[in-house]
Amino acid sequence: MPISHVRHSSVSALRTNAVNRHPQPAAKAKPATRRKPPAPAISETEALVRAVAAEARGESPAVWMAVAQTIINYARKTRASVPRLVRSSYLSSNFDGNRKYYQMPLAQIPNQAAIRESVEAAQAHRSPIGDRSHFHDTSINTPSWGDRGSRMQLGRVVFFDPK
Numbered sequence: 001m002p003i004s005h006v007r008h009s010s011v012s013a014l015r016t017n018a019v020n021r022h023p024q025p026a027a028k029a030k031p032a033t034r035r036k037p038p039a040p041a042i043s044e045t046e047a048l049v050r051a052v053a054a055e056a057r058g059e060s061p062a063v064w065m066a067v068a069q070t071i072i073n074y075a076r077k078t079r080a081s082v083p084r085l086v087r088s089s090y091l092s093s094n095f096d097g098n099r100k101y102y103q104m105p106l107a108q109i110p111n112q113a114a115i116r117e118s119v120e121a122a123q124a125h126r127s128p129i130g131d132r133s134h135f136h137d138t139s140i141n142t143p144s145w146g147d148r149g150s151r152m153q154l155g156r157v158v159f160f161d162p163k
Helices: 005-023 044-055 063-080 082-085 097-103 112-123
Strands: 136-137 146-155 158-163
Touching: 044 063, 044 082, 044 097, 044 112, 063 082, 063 112, 063 136, 063 146, 063 158
Parallel strands: none
Antiparallel strands: 136 158, 146 158
């Protein structure tokens, strides 16, 4: 055997051994994940009707319209979709007993038709609250990060902007 061939074989053997000494791990199969199915898509109007029913039940149509407008304003400022925002921590009703309004059939929501009219008026920008993006009821104080100069009260709901 010529020496050049032996050297070539030795080099090939070294390359093979180097590759075999550090084999690449086999690609792992992704384990099956159990994710929640995505929430069914709902329209902006339906999301607002549910949010207003949860947040401003017992208030007047003017307050319903203002609450809907506030949610729309916040969505615009944060570039979030209204349906996604309604399911977020922005609304306290996502954490209390009023969560039921997001889960019950729309037809069972009390005053649903009247709330829808107020929501549609807010979508047409007929609310008196301007571009305020936050609200709370009168049982709590405006947070320290809220601009007290921008406060406006309708019914038992206070609307304001951040500082």
